[in-house]
Amino acid sequence: MSTSRISRLSRTPVTALTALAVTLTGLLALGPAGPASADVPSAPGWNLQWSDDFTGPDRSLPSSANWQIDTGHGYPGGPANWGTGEIQNYTNSPDNVRLDGSGNLRITPLRDGAGNWTSARIETHRADFKAPAGGTLRIEGRIQMPNVTGDAALGYWPAFWALGAPYRGNYWNWPGIGEFDIMENVNGLNSVWGVLHCGVNPGGPCNETSGLGASRTCPGASCQSAFHTYRFEWDRSASPNALRWYVDDQLYHSVNQNQLDAATWANMTEHAGYFILLNVAIGGAFPDALAGRTPTAATVPGRPMLVDYVAVWTRGGGTTPPPTDPPPSGSSQLYLRGAGAAGDATGSGATVTLASAGGANHDGTPHSPQVFTSGPVTRAYNGGSTQFDLFVDAGTTVANGQQVRVSYDRTGDGTWDRTETYNYFATDPVPGYEHYTQARGLRSATGTHGDLTNGRVRIEVWNAIGNGGSTLGIGNQSSVRIPFG
Structure with a gap:
């Protein structure tokens, strides 16, 4: 489980992180995934709402119609160092973020001769990804984590995640607006973390700044040596509603509505929706918590995270018209x-x-x-x-x-x-x-x-x-x- 990349530095705990890095065993092992797929795969029973398969010439930037590129050390007016203590400077240079001409997005952290790190972070323009009333939302990416392990990987922090839309333009309303960490990894460990952040910070119903999370090894080949598919589902088709995390179709973490109080659940679900992010941070609270101060002199730059596709589907439900009856007494x-x-x-x-x-x-x-x-x-x-x-x-x-x-x-x-x-x-x-x-x-x-x-x-x-x-x-x-x- 992560210390969120939005959390305040003065409130970054190191407790409970190691305990959550529990390996789940006895599950069906799958072989390593292959290279980039030609297209976003079909998903029978699901309706594709949005996708990007990162097709384009080598060294071109990701689609400006789909993505915006974050730069610097934080949002203007937001927490310094993106709220987590990560040390890299995000850029829009093709050296840090580009299509590779083979159907992948590459996000590559680099270090210059003076020891300064650069990397990249992108987020979708759309911020309305939300489970339809009575239906289910599915956010999925096929990703190979940076192929680096051991001391050479200390400080690497790749992630595929989503933030509640109200965060845009505010930058101080985390974690109430919700954060879904679909895939996180640190220090080249053969584990994927899935985490929910919500409520208040510190503490609260989501145990902030750590969040509610779980981890497991990647099925078959390691997370670093092969592509794996990481999926998050938000299910509003049954009561209680549920959130679920998968790697290669294997469920390893879930949170249901009854685990949280009504106000917390409403604050993270009853807004316009979520936007999706991809990034590779260097250093910060989460990698530091598991390995001490990172990166170190042994950390090797230049190992990219590869993203074959990101896609969003929905199933069931539909557009719900505004209510025609008065809300309950005392409604907000x-x-x-x-x-x-x-x-x-x-x-x-x-x-x-x-x-x-x-x-x-x-x-x-x-x-x-x-x-x-x-x-x-x-x-x-x-x-x-x-x-x-x-x-x-x-x-x-x-x-x-x-x-x-x-x-x-x-x-x-x-x-x-x-x-x-x-x-x-x-x-x-x-x-x-x-x-x-x-x-x-x-x-x-x-x-x-x-x-x-x-x-x-x-x-x-x-x-x-x-x-x-x-x-x-x-x-x-x-x-x-x-x-x-």
Whole structure:
């Protein structure tokens, strides 16, 4: 089990890691996998939602339509050293990240003459990978870990993982938004770790910063010497819901909904979804915990992680319409309603008009907004973050962008103690509603959260750019989930 790459350095424990590196025996051993596949494999009974098989010329970068490349030592405004103490500088150089011309992505850590390490980390643009209501999500990759072992591997930390969409633009709401580590490995050990991170840090229901995890040896050939298939499933088809981890189709770890409290489960599942990451870190809390300070002078650079494909499937379920009945009393889900109210859903949908920006730029500053207010509200802050799903449409208007600001008055005294403005959402010029969610990321935030005591919540929606009006669905169509229990 890992110490998460998002955890605070001052809270990095080394306990329980060794105990979780337990080898599971007695399972069917499979032979080593072959070289890169020609295509993403079929998965009978599953519907392919997204994939990349990394086909392209040698030294070309991964598809910019699918991936964004992280650079430096952390997100702007986020934890230093990516929150884990890893020492490498991530770059977009083909020396560190490239297609190899043979159907693989290569992420290669390198060390220069002065001892400085570079490597690469990429993440999907899409941040909406989520199990459908009543169905199952499957995220899978066929990967060969860096082929290095022993002292030469000390400090290597390859990973294939997913983070909750609300992390984008915030960078301080981990672990509440959820993290699924589909494949992790450190120090060239012949083991794969699968880990869930959730709740609060430190401690909490997921034992942070360590998380809830398990490990096992790779079937047949070692993790380092051959490709293996690593799969994660999020199953909402049965009660309780379940999370499952596999290597080469062999189940080795699971967590079900009943193991966590309802609020923790909701915070990591009831948002827009997840984005997928691939990286090779050098050093940091997890490799250090198992081997002391890493890397060492014996660590050998230049051993790449190879990725044949990454794919996302779903099975069963479907698109669930917004609820038409009021949520239970005390729900944190606020629906936008007529007459400027926010509260329980009404029985049917309606619309309001967002005034044109008039060709001006109102990014970050409400311009003739539609305003919805809820209160008085007395609730305890649960440590999470604001989530929303707004139904918006600009018809055939080109380049319209809707924007939302959510403000919290903790005591009802007229002072907005916490104000969050999210990046605007550019609707397409095709009639039909689209979902604007917190996955667009925070543009700015002021103040701090705290318990609400006869407090108020204000939601403002306006057109930030463009030269035409837009439509906002209300009633049972657009909602904001506030982080209060």
